[in-house]
Amino acid sequence: MPNVKDIISLMQTPPSKEGTELITKAYEFAQKAHKDHKRYSEEPYFTHLVETAKTLAEFGLGPKTISAGLLHDTIEDTKTTGETIEKEFGAEILFLVQGTTKLGKLKYRGVERHTESLRKLFVATSQDIRVLIIKLADRLDNMRTLAHVPKEKQKRIASETLEIYVPLAYRLGVRKLHRELEDLAFMYTYPDEYKKIKEVLKQKGGEILKRLEKLQKSVKKTFAKEKFTAIQTECRIKGLFSLYKKLQRKDMDIEKIYDVAALRIIVPTASDCYQALGIIHGVWRPLPGRIKDYIAFPRPNGYQSLHTTIFTGDGSIFEIQIRTQQMHREAEYGIASHFLYKDGSMKRLFNQNIEWLLQLLPNSKVQEDKSASFKKKGKKPKVPKWVTQLVEEQQSTSLEPQEFIKSLKADFFEHRIFVFTPKGDVVDLPIESSPIDFAYAIHSDIGDHISGTKVNGKLVSLETKLKNGDIVQIDIKEASHPTQKWFNLAKTTLAKRHIKSALQKTAEV
Ligand code: MN
Numbered sequence: 001m002p003n004v005k006d007i008i009s010l011m012q013t014p015p016s017k018e019g020t021e022l023i024t025k026a027y028e029f030a031q032k033a034h035k036d037h038k039r040y041s042e043e044p045y046f047t048h049l050v051e052t053a054k055t056l057a058e059f060g061l062g063p064k065t066i067s068a069g070l071l072h073d074t075i076e077d078t079k080t081t082g083e084t085i086e087k088e089f090g091a092e093i094l095f096l097v098q099g100t101t102k103l104g105k106l107k108y109r110g111v112e113r114h115t116e117s118l119r120k121l122f123v124a125t126s127q128d129i130r131v132l133i134i135k136l137a138d139r140l141d142n143m144r145t146l147a148h149v150p151k152e153k154q155k156r157i158a159s160e161t162l163e164i165y166v167p168l169a170y171r172l173g174v175r176k177l178h179r180e181l182e183d184l185a186f187m188y189t190y191p192d193e194y195k196k197i198k199e200v201l202k203q204k205g206g207e208i209l210k211r212l213e214k215l216q217k218s219v220k221k222t223f224a225k226e227k228f229t230a231i232q233t234e235c236r237i238k239g240l241f242s243l244y245k246k247l248q249r250k251d252m253d254i255e256k257i258y259d260v261a262a263l264r265i266i267v268p269t270a271s272d273c274y275q276a277l278g279i280i281h282g283v284w285r286p287l288p289g290r291i292k293d294y295i296a297f298p299r300p301n302g303y304q305s306l307h308t309t310i311f312t313g314d315g316s317i318f319e320i321q322i323r324t325q326q327m328h329r330e331a332e333y334g335i336a337s338h339f340l341y342k343d344g345s346m347k348r349l350f351n352q353n354i355e356w357l358l359q360l361l362p363n364s365k366v367q368e369d370k371s372a373s374f375k376k377k378g379k380k381p382k383v384p385k386w387v388t389q390l391v392e393e394q395q396s397t398s399l400e401p402q403e404f405i406k407s408l409k410a411d412f413f414e415h416r417i418f419v420f421t422p423k424g425d426v427v428d429l430p431i432e433s434s435p436i437d438f439a440y441a442i443h444s445d446i447g448d449h450i451s452g453t454k455v456n457g458k459l460v461s462l463e464t465k466l467k468n469g470d471i472v473q474i475d476i477k478e479a480s481h482p483t484q485k486w487f488n489l490a491k492t493t494l495a496k497r498h499i500k501s502a503l504q505k506t507a508e509v
Contacts, residue, residue: 004023010057016061022089030074037077037078049070052138067093069138072096072101075098085357098124116120121135129172132168136174143157143181167468169181173303175303176333198240208261212261214312216235219263222280232266233263234262234264249457263320266322267323273323287311291306294307304323304327305331308322417465422471422472427439427442432464434489435450437475437491441495444498447499454473455473487503
């Protein structure tokens with residue numbers, strides 16, 4: 001049986017005496033509340049709560065979030081009431097637990113219960129991002145143990161993970177979680193493709209890794225010669241699902257993918273990163289066009305690193321990623337890692353990260369509030385008033401979930417999709433968006449000159465309706481310009497606005 005120390009020892013900052021007491025209390029409470037409750041695997045249900053709490057501890061979250069992780073299923077699955085949680089653990093933990101609790105089975109059924117629960121999760125998340133992190137830690141354990149769940153349920157849970165939780169983890173920059181969730185979901189949603197990739201890796205992976213380790217040795221030697229000793233190196237293999245997506249674009253030929261395995265170099269400071277890049281390029285010739293400065297230009301999810309792809313000289317080509325320890329931690333743990341830092345710049349990143357989430361919430365007010373509040377540096381992102389009111393109402397009057405939900409005007413998941421650029425950046429769009437909307441979402445210069453488009457490596461027409469998870473590539477030509485047809489195909493106001501102004505300009509000439 002697990003022990004409360006298993007959780008505490010994983011914490012990134014050792015907790016205070018009160019912190020330890022809180023976690024211990026939550027641990028004992030959850031153990032008791034779920035004592036008659038078993039998982040599909042016949043294991044005590046309590047192991048699920050310990051695993052969730054362990055993930056949260058590893059991600060650097062504090063005692064309150066860890067305690068909420070232990071308690072997250074008490075209201076949903078046991079006789080415990082919200083009042084009890086509040087009395088024993090306080091309003092903050094109650095909020096976190098309620099945020100992850102599904103809506104009552106009696107009021108809602110099937111798909112409705114499911115989407116309404118997701119909406120509720122989002123509203124709570126907009127107030128406190130920790131709600132979503134708990135949900136993701138919860139989902140991770142559910143995916144790890146999915147083999148025990150009845151077959152007919154497996155596929156549904158796995159595709160939901162792939163469609164909803166994987167993009168969310170990506171957007172929060174929690175790469176560690178994103179990668180594992182994605183590969184687990186891949187295994188259940190596309191079993192044949194999964195087997196195929198496994199086979200490809202089995203044949204070629206070992207040899208690729210051997211060549212990479214050889215490079216790792218020469219890199220270490222080179223740096224030692226330069227008296228640059230404060231480096232750490234590691235080899236990393238691409239996740240299976242992201243390898244699968246890439247193979248689809250490269251005629252299923254693994255030799256055409258340069259980053260199946262990459263060498264990571266971790267150095268103390270950002271300027272060391274550039275110096276390290278200089279040392280690398282002094283010895284190995286870089287592939288033109290593949291040098292990426294994500295330190296000066298972080299990805300939208302906050303990811304920072306220098307990337308370069310080099311010829312090793314003996315026929316191999318490898319990607320090298322250079323970053324500081326802090327960038328590394330952020331790349332692995334994303335938004336969760338920011339709870340560790342109290343520094344102002346971290347707060348800024350945090351706000352950037354949550355901004356997209358607020359934009360997704362229904363109501364145009366969000367956009368207005370956003371411009372006003374986010375520009376004030378370091379200020380906690382303002383939650384739209386109507387959301388705050390709804391949540392407060394529900395807490396103070398224990399309003400029926402149905403009433404609560406009724407007040408929400410539109411929703412998130414039924415109306416949004418996540419699509420990817422060929423580089424893996426995520427763009428979120430309304431459902432049924434066209435490649436035109438995608439192009440304008442990236443940049444108006446791209447939108448204004450679309451000449452063709454590929455979805456998942458295949459040429460498609462501009463009429464194509466994009467789907468969740470599509471990888472979209474836009475080809476541009478200077479001579480290509482917006483037409484009335486584009487206007488009719490566009491779904492987003494952003495694209496429509498740009499096309500309209502382009503059409504008006506042409507009309508004037
Ligand atoms: Mn759970």
